Amino acid sequence: MNALASIPHIVSLVIFLPAIGALVALFVPSDSGVKWTALITTVATFLLSLGLYLGFDPAVSTAEAPQLMERMNWFPGVNVSYFVGVDGLNLLLAMLTTLLGPIIILSSWTYIGEKIRGYYSLMLLLQTGVLGVFLSFDLVLFYVFFEITLIPMYFIIGIWGGENRIYAAIKFVLYTLVGSLLMLVGVLWLGFAAGDAINGGVFTTDWYQLVSYGVPLGAQGWLFFLFLLAFAIKVPLFPFHTWLPDAHVQAPTGGSVVLAGVLLKMGTYGLIRFTIPFFPNAAQQFAPLLGVLAVVGIIYGALVAFAQEDAKKLIAYSSVSHLGFVVLGLFAMTTEAVQGAMIQMVNHGISTGALFLIIGMLYERRHTREMADYGGIAKSVPVLTFFMMLTVFASAGLPGLNGFVGEFLILIGSWKSSMFNGALVILATTGVILAAVYLLWMVYRTFFGEITHEENRTMKDLNFREVGLLIPLAILMVWLGLGPAPFLDKSEAAVQAILNTTEEKALAVEAAADQADAVVQVPLRWPDAVAASE
Amino acid sequence: MHTTVLLILILPLALAAFNGLMGLFVPAYRKNEWLIGGLGTLAVAIPFVLTVKLFLGFHGEAEVVHFFTWMAAGDLQIEFAYRIDQLSLVMTLVVTGVGALIHLYSIGYMHGDSGYWRFFAYLNLFIFAMLNLVLAENLLVLFLGWEGVGLCSYLLIGFWYTDLKNSAAANKAFIVNRIGDFAFLLAMFVIFAVVTGKTDGAFGLDFTTLLAPETLGLFGAGTLLAVALLFFVGATGKSAQIPLFVWLPDAMAGPTPVSALIHAATMVTSGLYLLARLSPMVLMAPTAMTIIAIVGALTAIMAATIAITQNDIKRVLAYSTVSQLGYMFLAAGVGAYFVAIFHVMTHAFFKACLFLGSGSVIHGMHEVEHELEHKGFLGSHGKSEEEDPLMAVELPYEGKFDAQDMRTMGGLKRFMPLTRWTFLIATLAIAGIPPLAGFFSKDEILFKAFELGYNGHVWSYFVWIIGLVTAVLTAIYMTRAYLLTFEGTPRWPDAMDTKPHESPWTMTVPLVVLAALSVVGGFVGLPAVLGGSEIHHFLVHDGHGPVAEPHHEFHVPVAIEWGLLFLGLAIAAGGVLFAWFVIRWGSRGPEADTSVKRFFGPLYGTFSRKYSVDEIYQKWVVNPVVNSARKIFAPFDESAVDGAVNGVAKLVQGIALRLRGIQTGVVQHYALALVLGVVVVLALMLLG
Secondary structure, eight states, X not given: OHHXXXXXXXXXXXXXXXXXXXXXXXXXXXXXXXHHHHHXXXXXXXXXXXXXXXXXXXXXXXXXXXXXXXXXXXXXXXXXXXXXXXXXXXXXXXXHHHHHHHHHHXXXXXXXXXXXXXXXXXXXXXXXXXXXXXHXXXXXXXXXXXXXXXXXXXXXXXXXXXXXHHHHHHHHHHHHHHHHHHHHHHHHHHHHHXXXXXXXXXXXXXXXXXXXXXXXXXXXXXXXXXXXXXXXXXTTOTTSOTHHHHHHHHSOHHHHHHIIIIIHHHHHHHIIIIIHHHSHHHHHHHHHHHHHHHHHHHHXXXXXXXXXXXXXHHHHHHHHHHHHHHHHHHHHOSHHHHHHHHHHHHHHHHXXXXXXXXXXXXXXXXXXXXXXXXXXXXXXXXXXXXXXXXXXXXXXXXBTBHHHHHHHXXXXXXXXXXXXXXXXXXHHHHHHHHHHHHHHHHHHHHHSSSOOSHHHHTXXXXXXXXXXXXHHHHHHHHHHHHOOHHHHHHHHXXXXXXXXXXXXXXXXXXXXXXXXXXXXXXXXXXXXXXXXXX | OHHHHHHHHHHHHHHHHHHHHHHHHOGGGGGOHHHHHHHHHHHHHHHHHHHHHHHHTOXXXXXXXXXXXXXXXXXXXXXXXXXXXXXXXXXXXXXXXXXXXXXXXXXXHTTTOTTHHHHHHHHXXXXXXXXXXXXXXXHHHHHHHXXXXXXXXXXXXXXXXXXHHHHHHHHHHHHHHHHHHHHHHHHHXXXXXXXXXXXXXXXXXXXXXXXXXXXXXXXXXXXXXHHHHHHHHHHHHHTTOTTSTTHHHHGGGXXXXXXXXXXXXXXXXXXXXXXXXXXXXXXXXXXXXXXXXXXXXXXXXXXXXXXXXXXXXXXXXXHHHHHHHHHHHHHHHTTXXXXXHHHHHHXXXXXXXXXXXXXXXXXXXXXXXXXXXXXXXXXXXXXXXTTOGGGGXXXXXXXXXXXXXXXXXXXXXXXXXXXXXXXXXXXXXXXXXXXXXXXXXXXXXXXXXXXXXXXXXXXXXXXXXXXXXXXXXXXXXXXXXXXXXXXXXXXXXXXXXXXXXXXXXXXXXXXHHHHHHHHHGGGGBOOGGGTOBHHHHHHHGGXXXXXXXXXXXXXXXXXXXXXXXXXXXXXXXXXXXXXXIIIOHHHHGGGGHHHHHHHHXXXXXXXXTGGGHHHHHIIIIIHHHHHIIIIIIHHHIIIIIHHHHHHHXXXXXXXXXXXXXXXXOOHHHHHHHHHHHHXXXXXXXXXX
């Protein structure tokens, strides 16, 4: 299998194969040809991406350069390059993206009935965008991919969405654009400042240079907030979350899956890749504030979820709650918590992705998202009910399934963290009670009791295709629940390196605060002994 | 050892998956009841045999078996590791032994149910989770089992999901348990932070490290108290103690074998197991111990007073279970962890026997119900009384025929002799009649409470007295249940011609075995004056065993010990005889309740209303959360948070619309603006 890893330019291939597929899809004559092109492309991308997984060795340091790296100068005269590769932070997220690819395509198979060519091309383009976001090691390149993802998603919601799709699509684009444009200002400032300080006056957006550069204390505050806002909106962190329920409710199933599964992770990923290590002092200073927002999100998201009548809206708010855990873990800045956040990103993608898939399957049968229109359907669709229950318990953090691992590590690491007050973590932990409340309430109303609507009595259970696309997710829920150690191992050293650097750099910047023109540079330090599972 | 432990754990899991997936995806498989039930039973019976083998080969040294790493991050390293020692062996024997019997029983009891395959899959999954709980070598694997049994409890309470009442009871059980689990999680956080904060290297929340004296020494007194109380709160959830006991009576919505296995014999005792496992730690927090003992005693008497007022045979047993669990916590609180485990064991025998007996009775009463329906005495299901005048047949209470209501029973001993005899034996056992099992374990609990009082802890006399009063009540309400069910004359309509039959052998064999165990099970824990307790020796092992106990300075004199023994006997016998011959529930039937009502006066209402605890929770906890979510948070999100976003958008739009007015398209306007601009700039330059 290692032959896969030795394919030249494998990272670029993984990123751009979907875009190539999108191009092909434009010229394929028939609708079914388009679908098959999309399916084959995404399956091929997933198989290729296994090369990333197999080719990545967590024991090899990525302190100086990523593994499987590719680099080409982009703009002459400045240090802006096409720079991609794999390290502990992005590997699993890239894998999640490629895994969800075929699942999303298959879930749209009968759901999308019109403008098929456009839908699948945009979906493929979106995948290239997301993979580019995760695999870039240059800030400008990252930014380009980050914005590229907006366009396909805008059309997917706006064309194939529900009754209120235009409002939702515009809200989604404008809201996230406000954040990312502000971040662009920060990117430019940072590029010039770092260029002046450590790159001989040449503008640079090389991640390795930027992460080693200690931004002066005075500039860190506002830069931190520019970078934070873009990602906080994307996550979305309370109180920037209101675009999410609208987008989810209106988006077609495939759009919801990709949105919840991977697009939101671009926000949390941005926090740990850029915001925290670039501006360590500000991150430490504001961590308690972020912790409070995260915990408000956990509890508030859960309570609002509980009050929903629309199943998709309920799950959208549950995402606000679950991603609150991720943000809490990231700003705890302990290895346990950040590792928990890393795995929780993947877990949330799998379980929330599955939840949206299942709701989508119900929607295809009955064309309603209102829970009151179901009731007692466990009797008519036992297989669907099985997958729903499994996913619900994964999502509610039942030990043995995937959600628990992330939540537990986040909470135990946050308790240990010096960033947060113990009371905050206790409040966060009530999230495990609330998650059970709103999720069980949902299945109670939807699946149990006597069948309340005659038309549900003859509802068809899952077909072969639908079972097939849920099975990989179901397997992963159990696998990541009982055997997460090999996956955690992939990111352990990289997370420790980021945390070490954040801490060292914060001290160095602090120490240099009195000297007017001191330049602080702290390269990534690889942990001495990787606390692997040996 | 490695393979044996693996087999014990994996067999129930594998068969749960097999029966579950085959039943789900291959509809034809669902018909093979004997295959499904047989495989399900073997998946528990084989582990029982293997555990017996382990038990016989056990030489007093704890052994830990490692499988693989569950999760590792930073200083946390959790292994899938299991521990074979005295405590886990006793618990595993009970779980697999009683479990296998109840699986066998279910083959007959669940016959004909359309969810037969699902039932056995859930039941096997439960055994797997329960084995993780009792065999775990660290807190997190224990927690995996802890929440796993909660999941299975949820699935089985809501087993007949077409009735929303059952699903609501399932939700209640899971959520109330989650409140306890929340405390359990916090306890783990505190332990992890203390241990990794004060030592180097990874820590896996494992008992070997945690319970070593040098690790326990790292904890301050306040932290120990907090941890012990947090674990206790967790235990009150799973083991249905004040204030989290409310889910257990409702849990009787599940099929009766489930009530026997999960909600009486095994799962609900996991809180006790947890405290016993952590006994070296909990013993170091005396305040926590006092609280545990008092909460246990209060739960015991509260549930007993409720039990005496109930008419649903399963509810009597449910409150009885809560009460008996209270006894066990009382034992734990006075430091007698080994007695708590002893009572877990004897209780598993007689309470499983009682529940299965009640299941057999309900099985028979369903037969009566069907026959009455067939004869037209009862309205068929789904029809209201107005539609069907025959519904108005006289029942001893208002409402529909209820196969679980003791007021319609009576005289069943003629029809179900085996069920009757086994039920009677178990009743006498729980009442504490010597030499049956309950006598020894309950007596030892009361003795230990007395002993602690004798050693200067006066509060312990208080819990001892509550224990004594509860013992009287126990004897009375259990005798009442027996008499109302089996003695006297039948009270269902058309009783002359409508007769139930004894249950099939798959159901009666477990009854007989459990009744036999209820007779002999107590001999492993004889009081000191009768030769000493085997189980004490086994579990405590002179301080080297897994269960710790406090050191007492003063020994209770032998004469007093004999006196207490006879006091226990007198109380139990007195209660039984009083119910049988003074109140006479047998001959008088439900009429006899009036004597109890008269005795308790207005308190009786409080008992029968179950102290209104459910209503209080509904009013002060559930409603505020639900209402705030619906009436405050959701509208707030829509109007305030999202309103702000849309407000900003509107504002920008508004400004843009105004500004658009400037773009008039008239060239003269632009020229004027140009000129004015030049003037302003020039003026600024000149002035500046």
